[in-house]
Structures are given as C-alpha cells and as structure tokens.
Amino acid sequence: MDLMQLFIEGFWVIIKIAMILLPLVLAVAYTTYAERKLIGYMQMRLGPNRVGPKGWLQPIADVVKLLMKEVIVPSGANKTLFLLAPILFIAPSLAAWAVVPFDAELVLANTNAGLIYLLAMTSIAIYGVIIAGWASNSRYALIGSLRSASQIVSYEIAMGFALVAVLMAGGSMNLGDIVEAQSGSILHWFWIPLLPILAVYWISGVAETNRAPFDLPEGESEIVAGFHVEYAGMAFALFFLAEYANMILISVLTALFFFGGWLNPFQGVPYLEAATNWVPGTIWLLFKAAFFLFGMIWLRATFPRYRYDQIMRLGWKVFIPVTVIWLIILTFWIKFEWGWWFDGRGLVATPGVL
Amino acid sequence: MNIEAIVFYLFSAITIIAAIGVITVKNSVQAVLCLVLTFFSASALWLLLEAEFLAITLVLVYVGAVMVLFLFVVMMLDVDFAALKQGFAKQLPLGLLVGFALFGAVYWVIRSQVFGTDKIPEPAKHEQGYSNVEELGRLLYGEYFYPFEIAGVILLVAIIAAISLTFRGRRERKGQSVREQHRVTKEERLKIVSMDSEEQYADMEITDTKQDEETTL
Numbered sequence: 001m002d003l004m005q006l007f008i009e010g011f012w013v014i015i016k017i018a019m020i021l022l023p024l025v026l027a028v029a030y031t032t033y034a035e036r037k038l039i040g041y042m043q044m045r046l047g048p049n050r051v052g053p054k055g056w057l058q059p060i061a062d063v064v065k066l067l068m069k070e071v072i073v074p075s076g077a078n079k080t081l082f083l084l085a086p087i088l089f090i091a092p093s094l095a096a097w098a099v100v101p102f103d104a105e106l107v108l109a110n111t112n113a114g115l116i117y118l119l120a121m122t123s124i125a126i127y128g129v130i131i132a133g134w135a136s137n138s139r140y141a142l143i144g145s146l147r148s149a150s151q152i153v154s155y156e157i158a159m160g161f162a163l164v165a166v167l168m169a170g171g172s173m174n175l176g177d178i179v180e181a182q183s184g185s186i187l188h189w190f191w192i193p194l195l196p197i198l199a200v201y202w203i204s205g206v207a208e209t210n211r212a213p214f215d216l217p218e219g220e221s222e223i224v225a226g227f228h229v230e231y232a233g234m235a236f237a238l239f240f241l242a243e244y245a246n247m248i249l250i251s252v253l254t255a256l257f258f259f260g261g262w263l264n265p266f267q268g269v270p271y272l273e274a275a276t277n278w279v280p281g282t283i284w285l286l287f288k289a290a291f292f293l294f295g296m297i298w299l300r301a302t303f304p305r306y307r308y309d310q311i312m313r314l315g316w317k318v319f320i321p322v323t324v325i326w327l328i329i330l331t332f333w334i335k336f337e338w339g340w341w342f343d344g345r346g347l348v349a350t351p352g353v354l
Numbered sequence: 355m356n357i358e359a360i361v362f363y364l365f366s367a368i369t370i371i372a373a374i375g376v377i378t379v380k381n382s383v384q385a386v387l388c389l390v391l392t393f394f395s396a397s398a399l400w401l402l403l404e405a406e407f408l409a410i411t412l413v414l415v416y417v418g419a420v421m422v423l424f425l426f427v428v429m430m431l432d433v434d435f436a437a438l439k440q441g442f443a444k445q446l447p448l449g450l451l452v453g454f455a456l457f458g459a460v461y462w463v464i465r466s467q468v469f470g471t472d473k474i475p476e477p478a479k480h481e482q483g484y485s486n487v488e489e490l491g492r493l494l495y496g497e498y499f500y501p502f503e504i505a506g507v508i509l510l511v512a513i514i515a516a517i518s519l520t521f522r523g524r525r526e527r528k529g530q531s532v533r534e535q536h537r538v539t540k541e542e543r544l545k546i547v548s549m550d551s552e553e554q555y556a557d558m559e560i561t562d563t564k565q566d567e568e569t570t571l
Contacts, residue, residue, distance in 0.1 A: 081383070120417075127422070
C-alpha cells in the first residue's frame with residue numbers, strides 16, 4: 001500500500017474517532033447536569049441553577065474546576081499503577097464506541113465480531129478499578145475495588161448470556177445486521193421475543209456501570225468513595241467520565257439490541273411513516289437511548305442501595321437461570337418460526353425436515 | 355517491508371518483552387499485568403491473521419475473566435519476596451536444564467524445517483465479505499460437531515468436580531435469608547397506631563411549659 005494513501009486513510013479514521021468522542025464527552029458533561037437537575041426535581045429541589053441561565057454552564061464550571069485541581073498521589077501509593085489505573089478504566093469505555101452504529105452507514109468499524117468485541121471491552125474496564133484500588137494503598141479503596149471486581153465478574157455472565165440471546169435472535173454478531181433484522185414495525189423489534197432478556201440486560205448494565213442501586217463499590221455511607229477515594233483532579237475526572245460514558249453506551253446498546261436502533265418507530269404505520277421519513281436515524285437512536293438514560297437516573301432517585309448478598313443472589317441465582325431458560329425457549333421460537341420475528345430462519349424454511 | 359510486517363514485528367516485540375517481564379519484575383501485581391499485556395499483543399497478532407473472532411475471544415476469556423481472578427488472588431496474597439528468592443542460586447542449574455529442555459522441545463516442533471515457508475504456503479488473503487465467525491461456526495457445529503460437544507461435556511464434568519471438591523457439606527451460617535425477607539408482610543413489621551391529632555402549635559401555652567421546665571431545673 002502506498003504510504004501517502006495510508007497516511008490519508010489514517011487521518012480520516014482519526015477525524016471519525018474525534019467525531020464520535022467529542023459529542024460523547026459533551027453528552028457526558030450534560031448527562032451529569034441532567035442527572036443533578038432531574039434528581040433535584042424528584043426530591044423537590046431546584047438542582048444547579050447558579051452558573052449561567054438555569055445553570056446550563058454548570059458542567060463547564062465543573063470541568064474547569066477539575067482541570068485546575070492538583071492530582072494528588074498518596075505517599076504510600078504505587079505511583080505508576082496509580083496514574084495508569086484511570087487510563088485503563090477510560091480507554092475500553094471509549095474504545096467500545098468503535099463498533100456502535102449510529103445509522104445504517106454511520107459506523108466507525110463495521111466488524112463481524114461487533115457483539116463479542118463489546119463484551120470484551122466492557123470486561124477489561126475492570127482492570128482500571130482493581131488497579132486503582134490496589135495502587136492507592138488504602139483500605140477503603142481496596143475494599144471498593146474488590147466489591148467492584150466481584151460485582152462486574154458476576155453480572156458479566158448474565159450479560160454475556162443476554163447477548164447470546166440477542167445474537168440468536170439477530171442471527172449475526174454485526175450490530176448493524178442485528179438492527180436490520182428488527183426492521184418492519186415497532187412490533188418487529190426484539191423487545192417482544194426477548195422481553196426477559198431485555199430486563200436482565202438492562203439491570204446487568206446498571207450493575208456493571210456501578211450505578212445506584214448497585215453502587216456498592218463507591219458506597220459513600222460505608223467506604224467513603226470506594227476505589228477512587230484517593231483520586232483528585234483530572235485523575236478522578238477520568239473515572240467520572242468513564243462511568244457516564246458507560247451509562248450512555250449501555251443505553252445506546254439497549255436501544256440497538258431491543259428497540260430497533262436507528263429504525264423509525266412509525267415504520268409500517270400508513271401515514272405517519274411517510275410524514276416522519278425525513279428524520280435521520282441517528283435522532284431516533286438518540287431518543288431511544290435518552291429514554292434508558294433517564295431510566296437510570298430515575299432508578300438512582302428511587303431505590304435504596306442493595307445489600308451485598310442481595311446483589312450476588314440477584315446475579316447468580318436469578319439472572320443466570322432466567323437467561324439460560326430463555327435461551328432454550330428462544331431456540332424453539334426461532335426454529336418453529338412463531339410469530340413474525342424469525343421468518344425464513346427456522347425449520348419451516350428448510351424443506352424435508354418437518 | 356510492508357505495513358503488516360512492521361505491525362507483526364512491533365507486536366511480537368511487545369509480546370516477548372512483556373513475557374520476559376512476567377518472570378523478571380519484582381512486584382507480583384505488575385507481573386500479572388505483564389501477562390495481561392502479553393495476551394493483548396498476542397491477540398493483536400491473531401488479528402493480523404484475520405482471525406478476529408479468536409483474537410477477541412482471547413481478550414474476553416483470558417484478559418477479561420481468567421486474569422481478573424488471577425489478579426484478585428495475587429492482590430490478596432502476602433508474599434515474602436526475600437524468602438522466595440532464597441533458594442534461587444541453588445536451584446539455578448536445575449532450572450536452566452528444564453528451561454533448555456522445554457525450549458528444545460518447542461523448537462523441535464516448530465523449527466523451520468517443519469513450519470518453513472517452503473513447507474507451508476502463505477495463507478491466502480480473504481476478500482472483503484469474509485466472516486471468520488461464520489466459518490468457525492460452520493466447522494465447529496458441522497465437521498467437528500462430536501469432538502466439540504464432547505469437549506463441552508468434559509468441561510461440564512470438570513466444573514461439577516471442582517464444585518464437589520470444594521463443597522464441604524452444609525454450613526450453619528448466621529447470614530440473612532433473602533427469600534424469608536421477601537416473604538415478610540407489612541403486618542409483621544409495621545404497627546399503625548391511631549391517635550388524635552395534635553393541637554396547633556400556636557394554641558399551646560408555651561410560657562407555662564417553659565416555667566415548668568425552669569422549676570424542675
């Protein structure tokens with residue numbers, strides 16, 4: 001390959017990455033604002049309202065504050081690992097966005113192993129948490145990182161099984177193909193045949209992002225702030241950024257896997273479809289994702305924190321059996337082509353078997 | 355030298371350096387992280403061979419699950435490194451012997467007379483739409499169906515064996531039973547007492563109570 005051509009291609013890829021990451025960082029900043037406002041209203045408060053009109057500039061002020069603060073390294077900490085941990089935590093949560101399709105053509109890496117890539121990326125983010133807890137040389141941090149590690153490992157199994165169900169229903173590991181398989185109407189989306197899987201996936205997603213009511217790793221009433229208790233300034237901001245980027249990622253993925261991604265929800269409805277055809281698919285995807293993001297914030301304002309044994313019980317004794325049983329049901333569902341979701345995929349399509 | 359060769363040598367170098375790091379770094383947590391890096395760069399090499407499914411599975415299984423548990427254990431260990439290094443010089447000849455024997459055995463299997471470019475042709479590049487996942491699935495669930503399923507059963511037996519080895523009978527714990535907690539009804543825990551509403555604050559004779567307090571003091 002010509003070196004000049006390679007250089008130009010690499011430049012374009014970098015531009016594309018920036019076009020995903022810059023809006024993502026902005027979205028993260030305003031998700032924090034939305035969260036504080038929403039929880040404020042839910043608790044009969046006003047939320048941030050001092051910086052800028054209605055507090056719109058609050059996230060900017062927060063970013064500036066975090067940038068100006070000193071990054072403190074505790075004297076007993078392992079300095080290299082201490083500074084490496086936030087990077088290890090944020091890198092996978094940004095890298096996962098590479099395979100997320102925002103529209104039929106709008107995807108950075110249209111790979112055939114997108115689903116398993118996502119699973120791999122979400123599973124290696126845990127190193128940041130473990131190393132942060134260990135390198136801080138602090139008891140609270142270590143306890144927080146141990147809790148986080150066991151929680152993520154437990155819920156990853158349920159999440160993996162849920163993704164197997166999505167893979168079976170979609171018939172592909174490519175995220176774009178999974179969305180295309182749901183094309184038809186709002187009733188063709190996978191939320192109907194995969195309803196229990198949707199619940200398992202979303203709740204596991206909340207647990208994997210360490211969000212309330214599963215925020216034991218940072219349970220402030222017991223262990224101060226968990227694994228990032230010793231972090232300050234930018235190093236802390238990276239943990240914060242990664243957590244919110246993961247929240248947005250889980251919301252977008254739920255929309256992609258179960259709610260038709262970029263597909264128009266009025267597809268198949270006589271007049272409404274023609275009337276809404278001009279709306280770009282990305283807008284639909286973001287609307288659907290915003291719904292789940294709101295749900296996550298709502299959960300935080302509603303539920304008290306789980307107890308540790310309850311978390312483990314939910315992951316191992318409830319979610320994993322539910323997903324395994326639903327995988328078996330789904331096998332029959334697909335093979336006998338019940339309903340209209342899996343036309344041409346079952347035994348009916350292959351003559352001579354039935 | 356084309357781009358692929360540069361990438362290959364880069365990741366091979368990272369793999370080898372990280373692998374050496376596993377046995378040379380002093381801190382055991384850093385050794386585990388070196389091993390993680392080794393797996394990572396090995397999976398990059400697999401990506402070069404267009405085996406994207408296997409490469410990502412390597413990251414998912416070894417980096418995402420196995421090494422996390424490794425790190426978990428190593429973090430909790432309280433290793434005395436001075437004691438570990440005591441017999442190092444004494445065992446060195448034996449270690450070197452075993453090391454060279456292993457190296458020789460591996461070399462004998464993959465030497466250039468067996469795996470040279472003249473013996474095994476360079477694998478053909480696949481066209482754009484080639485799906486490594488589908489090809490692998492076709493082989494595993496088609497041609498090698500029985501070996502694959504038997505391997506799965508053996509793994510299942512191993513899991514059950516591991517559980518039964520560590521299972522030492524029922525233990526009487528003082529833990530909470532979540533099932534019993536869920537069954538609790540409101541009547542069991544909550545008692546609602548009906549009482550008359552309190553008088554308005556303004557109507558109460560505040561001065562009187564104050565005087566009462568003062569007299570008791």
